[in-house]
């Protein structure tokens with residue numbers, strides 16, 4: 244009985260059949276410990292989203308074994324063990340910011356919804372925007388609402404699929420800082436998909452480097468950067484060294 | 500894990516310097532107000548339309564007088580109003596009967612349309628078997644069946660007119676509502692799946708709210724269509740105390756100003772039904788109205 248949050252062994256995923264068959268993932272083995280921040284990085288199409296969706300039981304593996312919090316992924320989903328954030332904020336247009344954050348609480352019949360929503364909006368620094376509609380917020384603010392919503396029911400695991408991919412560089416850096424702070428405050432385990440090398444290095448304990456056709460894990464790099472990570476971290480030598488290390492790991496996997 | 504232990508734990512965060520900057524950086528987005536535009540503002544926006552309406556009526560009056568246009572071609576507005584007032588007993592009685600036919604057809608067609616739309620979500624065979632047929636039927640001028648419907652019931656019965664109105668209303672409501680229920684963002688469905696939400700929850704919290712704008716845009720069309728359908732069905736015979744027959748009789752007797760007064764009643768009823776839909780829409784979807792007013796400003 245392990246106490247890992249995510250444990251994947253020899254996981255494979257094949258989409259379609261016959262001539263249209265796509266081998267998205269092959270022989271994926273991954274372990275994520277409680278409280279860890281793990282990034283999945285790799286070129287587009289290498290199966291990062293597919294791996295994240297497997298962990299969330301949003302799609303089923305073709306073979307291999309996968310447990311989340313020691314349970315089959317499906318049971319973990321039914322137990323509401325994880326919250327998810329997509330590249331698009333996916334907020335419901337017809338609900339105010341507060342009501343969007345309350346959505347999972349309503350579905351899960353969790354009480355004291357407005358207190359919880361207010362607490363979550365404070366956590367993402369949007370305490371004054373509860374009454375606004377999503378279209379009244381900027382992209383960065385919408386994404387923070389999506390994070391508040393994903394954490395509202397206090398899942399032990401946060402899955403994020405390129406959550407800052409659509410944001411401009413300035414906003415993106417501020418959001419990374421916000422996410423690190425939230426991660427510290429909530430002690431949530433995070434699996435974070437990105438194709439930005441600096442982002443992966445800054446945020447993570449471990450960077451999982453993936454390569455395409457078929458998608459597999461080519462390297463796992465421990466960043467070892469001290470916490471808390473801030474502006475100084477971005478300017479440190481160790482940060483640059485790790486970025487170089489990840490970049491080289493990615494380059495090695497590029498087919499000649 | 501628990502968040503409680505962090506309440507009041509602000510001191511631990513060394514990143515506290517940045518968050519407020521985000522709003523400054525992103526401050527280009529105007530925080531539009533959610534309250535509807537003030538009345539004066541809205542009246543001013545309606546100004547050009549009211550002015551255009553008054554000008555058209557005035558030009559109509561002026562030109563028909565100046566060129567002595569014959570009443571059978573186009574009676575002047577003042578004469579139509581005069582006949583409208585003089586015959587108000589008869590035309591409002593006819594109007595009420597027509598309105599009842601249209602309203603019953605509207606309610607019945609809408610109810611059936613919504614029920615079938617829900618069935619297309621619930622049962623795949625209904626969706627795949629019925630939708631193509633419904634889309635095809637929607638592009639056919641259903642109103643052409645009016646004389647046949649009359650033959651199915653006793654001649655003086657209002658039922659065939661209600662049936663024609665209901666059939667005309669059914670297809671747009673059913674197709675639009677089904678599209679609103681079905682064409683939900685796949686990411687939203689995935690989000691609901693991550694919450695392990697039941698189909699009932701997904702219907703209630705995602706599909707139905709998403710379908711409301713589709714439903715109301717259909718309602719705005721069919722509210723007026725139901726009155727057109729009832730009047731056209733009346734042209735093919737039945738009770739005399741209805742608008743269709745009134746307009747038909749007056750026109751065949753060359754009393755055109757009276758026929759136009761009947762048309763005026765039909766128009767007023769159409770506007771009233773349309774307005775009812777608009778008011779309901781605003782009550783049911785305040786978020787959507789505010790969305791549009793912000794875009795317009």
Ligand SMILES: Nc1ncnc2c1ncn2[C@@H]1O[C@H](COP(=O)(O)OP(=O)(O)O)[C@@H](O)[C@H]1O
Nearest residue numbers: 258259265267286287288289290291292293294
């Ligand atoms: N639902 C699907 N059906 C068929 N192929 C898919 C599906 N989802 C992903 N794929 C394929 O699997 C591969 C990996 O996709 P994805 O996980 O989205 O990559 P990434 O997120 O790393 O860009 C791609 O070749 C993609 O075309």
Ligand SMILES: [Mg+2]
Nearest residue numbers: 291292293404
């Ligand atoms: Mg992806």
